[in-house]
Each structure stands twice: as structure tokens, then as C-alpha cells.
Amino acid sequence: MNDPQHSGHGRARSRIGIITGSGPEAGLDLWAKVLRANRQLMGADYGGDLDAPEVVVFSVPELGLSMELERNDAQVWQVLRRTAERMAPHVDHYGIACNTLNHYADRLAALGLPARLVSMGEVARDYLAEHGITQVALLGARPVMDLGPWSAYRTLPQHASVEVPADPDELHAIIYEVKRRGGAQPDIVARFTQVLAGLASDVALLACTELPLIPAAVARPSTVDVTDLLALALARRSLEPRVASQ
Known part of the structure; x- marks a missing residue:
């Protein structure tokens, strides 16, 4: 020690x-x-x-x-x-x-x-400012993506245009599955890859500690782990x- x-x-x-x-x-x-x-x-x-x-x-x-x-x-x-x-x-x-x-x-x-x-909200905002990112996808649990009073990222739209998945409940369910079964299960990888494929943004913030555990290899969007x-x-x-x- x-x-x-x-x-x-x-x-x-x-x-x-x-x-x-x-x-x-x-x-x-x-x-x-x-x-x-x-x-x-x-x-x-x-x-x-x-x-x-x-x-x-x-x-x-x-x-x-x-x-x-x-x-x-x-x-x-x-x-x-x-x-x-x-x-x-x-x-x-x-x-x-x-x-x-x-x-x-x-x-x-x-x-x-x-x-x-x-x-985490603070470091995410700093990252967007440092890299001049004006549009970003936000991926996380339902309270996070709602961008309402329960979200740690509720002020993020003041700094960038924020996209959320078309089906936020599906991503919330995926997070529960990762907690229960781990992120490497093929069906979980496929479901998360589909969520990423539906995004228009070039950059996606992984605003949930379970999401980086899913080995989804995609060319776009570029994913940023907020935990990093x-x-x-x-x-x-x-x-x-x-x-x-x-």
C-alpha cells in the first residue's frame, strides 16, 4: 500500500x-x-x-x-x-x-x-466546449434522457443541440439487462447497435455506466464514455x- x-x-x-x-x-x-x-x-x-x-x-x-x-x-x-x-x-x-x-x-x-x-454533467459540458461540439446524442437511463428535473444533464441543451433515441424505453430496458446479465450477451449487443444506428448525431455521450460495457463496434456515431x-x-x-x- x-x-x-x-x-x-x-x-x-x-x-x-x-x-x-x-x-x-x-x-x-x-x-x-x-x-x-x-x-x-x-x-x-x-x-x-x-x-x-x-x-x-x-x-x-x-x-x-x-x-x-x-x-x-x-x-x-x-x-x-x-x-x-x-x-x-x-x-x-x-x-x-x-x-x-x-x-x-x-x-x-x-x-x-x-x-x-x-x-458528470460538468465534465460533459466541458468536453463539448473543448471540442466545439454543437450537436450530440445523449444515451442513458430514462430519467437522464428525459432532460427534465430528474436529469443530471438538464442544462445540456443550453450548450448543444441534444438528440435522444427514438425509443428511450428500449435503451432503459437494455441498461437493466446489462445490470442483470452483463454487456457482452449477443442479443444485448445487437439491440444497442440498433439504437446507435438510429441516431443522426456524429457524437454520442454514453451517460450511463452500463453502456460502455456493451462491445458494440460502430463506425458512427463516435461514442464518448462520460465515466472516462x-x-x-x-x-x-x-x-x-x-x-x-x-
Whole structure:
């Protein structure tokens, strides 16, 4: 185990946290992507274990109720709030390994916790701006694609023209199947490939942690895993010096 006080060649680095549970594999996926992003950012300076970020992971199965967020709002928010409050004293920045749960980003910020949430909506908007993308498809669970008050991406149309699949319920059902059976099942791959084929946009945001688990090889649209964007943002923040008071 690396000594977090001496990570980054003797410099106390910022600590990062991951909240997961919807589903639990999503936290492992984000953690792995953070480690890869950290190695890439450090380049030739990366020397092994001592240069990995300090990561705290809280996996809470009850957060899986987020798939039907409107129905379970009160329960999900109480669980997420308690989890963030438990995590905050141990980290400087944290992310939530679930696009749907990022709906609560504003509420979490209002808690005034010592740790800062890096939200998926935030990193997606930054990506579109950086690459000059003005039209994008948004693929995720039904609450995400609705772009209403339950969506973590509800402000995305202020930054780009947003396309959603013609049959959002079909994609929602596919996500449930991935949670239950895994993403590599041939019928799941075929169904998701058909969803992608029906899109007019050249770029599609995979705004659900289950969708990148489906090995659908398509020439168009180009797919962007929002978890990759979040991992890169968290890895960058982990390289910042730790705040002395924490």
C-alpha cells in the first residue's frame, strides 16, 4: 500500500473519493479509469505504487434505487446525502459512479461539505466546449434522457443541440439487462447497435455506466464514455496539493 503522504514524489496530493452502488461494478470501472488517467497524466514521472492517487470508495447497494429516481427520490437522496457526509472528511474531491445520481449535484453542493463534487454533467459540458461540439446524442437511463428535473444533464441543451433515441424505453430496458446479465450477451449487443444506428448525431455521450460495457463496434456515431471524462477530471484534481486544513 502506498503512503498517501508521500505520493507524487514527496508531495501530499489531494485525496479523491468514489461513491458507487448503482451499480457496484461502476465504482470499480471508475477507479480503474482514474488509475489509468493518473498514469497518463504523470507520463515519464510515474514511478509505480507511490505515484497512485489515494482513493476512498463507498459502495452502497441502496443507491441502486436510482434507476426509478422519481419514485424513490426521498430514499435515494437520504442515502446519498449520508454517504457524502461520511466520505467528505476523508477526501478533497469526489465523484459519483452513476450518471443518474448526479441529478443531486446541486443539493450536494448546498451541503457545504469540505470535499468538492466533480459532477458528470460538468465534465460533459466541458468536453463539448473543448471540442466545439454543437450537436450530440445523449444515451442513458430514462430519467437522464428525459432532460427534465430528474436529469443530471438538464442544462445540456443550453450548450448543444441534444438528440435522444427514438425509443428511450428500449435503451432503459437494455441498461437493466446489462445490470442483470452483463454487456457482452449477443442479443444485448445487437439491440444497442440498433439504437446507435438510429441516431443522426456524429457524437454520442454514453451517460450511463452500463453502456460502455456493451462491445458494440460502430463506425458512427463516435461514442464518448462520460465515466472516462470524470476519471480524467478526478485524476487531474488528485495531482493538486492537499489543502493544509484537511
